[in-house]
Amino acid sequence: MSSFLILLSLTAAQIPLPEHPRPDFQRADWLNLNGPWRFAFDPRDEGERLGWSRAALPGDRQIVVPFSWGAPLSGVPDSGNIGWYARQITVPDSWRGRRIFLVVGACDWRTSIWLDGKKLGEHQGGYTPFSFELPSGLRDGPHWLVLRVDDTPHPFKLEGKQGYGPARGIWQTVYLEARGGAPLAAVHVTPWRDLQGVRIDARLLEPAPRALTLSVGLTNRDGQPVFSSHLARGATSAHLEIPLPNAHRWSLDDPFLHEVTVRVTGDGLIEDRVSTYFGMRTISVVDIPGTTYPYVAINGTPVFLQLALDQAYHPGGFYTFPTDSILRDEILRAREIGLNGLREHVKIETPRKLYWADRLGVLIMADIPNWWGPPDSAAFHEHDVALRGMIDRDYNHPAIFAWVLFNETWGLISKDGNTERYLPETQARVVRDVTLAKSLDSTRLVEDNSPCCGRGHTQTDLNSWHEYLPGWRWEQRVKQVSDSTYPGSHWNFEIPWQQARQPMLNSEFGNVWGYEGSTGDVDWSWDYHRAVNAFRRHPKLAGWLYTEHHDVINEWNGYWRFDRSHKETGFRFLVDGMTLRDLHAPVYLAVGDSDLSRAARPGERVEVPLYASFLTGAAYGDSLTLRTDLRGWNSLGEAKSYGASTRRIPYRPWMSQPLPPLLATMPDEPAVLVLETTLEDTKGTVLQHNFTTFVVDGAPPDTVRLADGRRARIARVPASAVRD
Structure with missing residues (x-):
């Protein structure tokens, strides 16, 4: 012992x-x-x-x-x-x-x-x-x-x-x-819709044993103001409306947190004191300017969602990460590659990870875990206990913008012999949970079910969908989804429900593990590039969510491996300075057609499509600089430059439209080419890199001129004739 x-x-x-x-x-x-x-x-x-x-x-x-x-x-x-x-x-x-x-x-x-x-x-x-x-x-x-x-x-x-x-x-x-003599059980802070104040809802663990005073202090606001409310004997909660004109707002670029101290005092009782915080922000749905396309909005400003599915597993601790710094790093990794959010997948995530999302400005979709049995009363009871506990615990986290109640109808399917059905009575039960979640928290979006595989939505604030496809199929699929999205459409909804004005977004996609037609791990970034290009060409899509943040066990789609080591995208070998972050740039130029590569003839003058997807409110003036560089390798593998150009292209916030195509002249010899594009603002700051590729077909020449000026004859030898 x-x-x-x-x-x-x-x-x-x-x-x-x-x-x-x-x-x-x-x-x-x-x-x-x-x-x-x-x-x-x-x-x-x-x-x-x-x-x-x-x-x-x-x-x-x-x-x-x-x-x-x-x-x-x-x-x-x-x-x-x-x-x-x-x-x-x-x-x-x-x-x-x-x-x-x-x-x-x-x-x-x-x-x-x-x-x-x-x-x-x-x-x-x-x-x-x-x-x-x-x-x-x-x-x-x-x-x-x-x-x-x-x-x-x-x-x-x-x-x-x-x-x-x-x-x-x-x-x-x-x-x-x-704790003190009359301890607090919860303190919820709700910003006013006009962001000029907050509502404080404080709940006691037990009815007040006598008259009490609730005091709320804002410890990092000038003057550290204190506001008070009185609770009568027997009361279980108190509510305060606190004006905070010109309060510092929370946003992805400036995730400021207001610190709050709440005290409960009463004659003969030891004080109970709790520290909490909140972000002055609202979640809503607005149309992006100049369109009727609804997007999720923070403080009334639309956000193009670029998220990752976060399985939130660690090789050593499983659900539990070994240190707080590693948790923080998980959030930072998302920001590092230009994502603006994570979906904590069928796991109620730990408060400290949510804290780092709050502090670092990363949005969170918060899932409730599923059960794997039938949709019976015992299962819904477990689910509803978790739902209530999650919202009660996590109400003050400004990073959370949506509660996701079910995933892919897991646990919601009833079996009748060999038939599986999402029964109307189960759908009605899901709607009850949506209503429950909205009653517990009217400030965030609630998604009934993140659907896949032929199932659909019922009552929901988000019209999301899952799809796992190889890169070549994405352009056609996103166009089909975009064309099917409008108020009154039944696409992606269970009958009799239908689309209204929900933001439409992809909430899971990937391309390499276990799916027919996939390309394998080594080519993941190529197919990913094609998917993102397709997403950016269709502005009805309010965002996307990639599977996944990191590899886990049998799913190897991650941006990082299970041990969080680096994966090679290959971009830096094709375009100097290009990283994964360029595919997540708010100011985005999709270059070329959906194939990302096309064949061309020697000497051909090619039109290269351009699509401007400027999904940001940032002010860059009325134009940007587009620089291009056509370079590649000839049939001898020699690196060559085949021409560069500079032009101005129009810019306005939230602009999403085709631009006049580029004209590129192919070389007079067979070659593999990369057309690199670089977008810059008026100060010369690089906003985005992108590229498309060409294969110039043709027979290799019989003679060539080497780099030192000498001429050489090309001899063709069958591979079978080569000996060590």
Whole structure:
């Protein structure tokens, strides 16, 4: 036992994830319980009968919390469905007189908790936080804290993609917290639609024991103003309307966060104080200027969504990332390549990752995990508990712009023999959940189901669709989708629902893994390029979402590998200075036809189509500079330049239209060519690189002139005649 106690005496630097797990709802007095705990599996489910709740766990196995058992970083292989945790805790002397709570960030699935053998409570669910109060007047410690977690499979359990690596048991930070006499359960901040103030909705954990005062201070606003409201005895909530004229707004380019301190006081009660924050921003739907095409908008300004599907899995921790800096890096990677958002896929993501999205200006689509069984009442109950918990916990994160309730009708399909159906009664149940989500949060968009494979929408704020195609099919498909998008259209909707004024966007696409007609990993960037060109030529499309941020297990479509190492796009070898970020530029010029390559004859004068997709409100004057460079390699592999040009092209914000084509003269010899384009503003700042390619057909010449001026005859030898 002494060796175990030594292991528990870790410094903050040695504790996994030592940071407070809830920057959006934080009390000053808290104690991180991450680190080594005693652990035992309970294969015969006899631990409670044998007294394990009194810390009598057998053996000396340890697990590193908060990593789920089975994850390499936990130190425990996955060899059971029921696990017991135990460790000693000591409540700091400075907390005397306070109410002490144990808080579990997330634990999958049914959790029972004891302190010194006395049961504190049970919780069922795997994705959202829960807490239990410790008995008042605890004697000096240490005390034994014991958790039993039952993760036995059930068809109605929310699993998401835990097949990549299951989140078994504790997978988010566990901590003790000192609260005041009338503790807050939640504080929600809602910006006014005109962005000139906010509404504060504060909810108490219990009815007010006496008259209370709620005080709200804005700690990083000039003058640090404080606003107050009174709660009568028995009240459970308070509401304040706070004018904040000219408040600093939150945007993708300037993600400013307003810091808030909320206090609850009353005669004879110890103060409860919580720190939170909010972003002064609104989410809405507006038409892009000069069109009737609806887009998602931040603060009334449309945003062309360029997102990635984020499986949010780590090779060592599965659901749990080993450090806060790695979480931050996941968000930064999206910004690094020019994306403006992520979809946290069938996983309720950790608050600290959402915090970094808030801080760094990356939008989030927030999914609820699915179950894999039938759409019965038990499954919908689990789903609705998670839905309520997610919105309640994550309400203040400005980065979240949409709640996604279901994905690809997983868990919503009923089987009748060999037939699978999305039944009308199930659709009606989904609509109930959309209504529930809107009642809990009217400030964001709600998507009923992110559809695929012939299924459609019911009631929804977004008209999104999934498609996995090779590059050559994208132009035709996007045109078909664009032509099918208009109010009253039944495309992508279940009967009797129909399109209204929802933004239409792709919410999953990819091209290389496991799909017929795909090109393989080595060519992913070529097909990706063709897809993005197609998207940018059709402005009805309000955005796209690529599968995926990083590779996972059997899906290798990622921008990065599973270990987050670099993938080679090849762009830099074709166009000097070009990176993946150029395909995500707000000011975008699609060059050439949809094939990205075409055959030409020697000496032919070719028209090269141009399409301007300037999906930004940025002011660059009325024109931009377009520079072109036609270069390539002849039949001897010699690099040659075949001509350059400079011209002005028109510019206006949100302009999306064809431009007069480029004229390019092909060389008089067979060659493989790259036509490079560079867009610059009036200051010479490069806004975007792009390219298209040509293959100039023809018989190679019999003689050539070498770089040093000598003439040489080309001899043709069959490959079979070559000997070492």
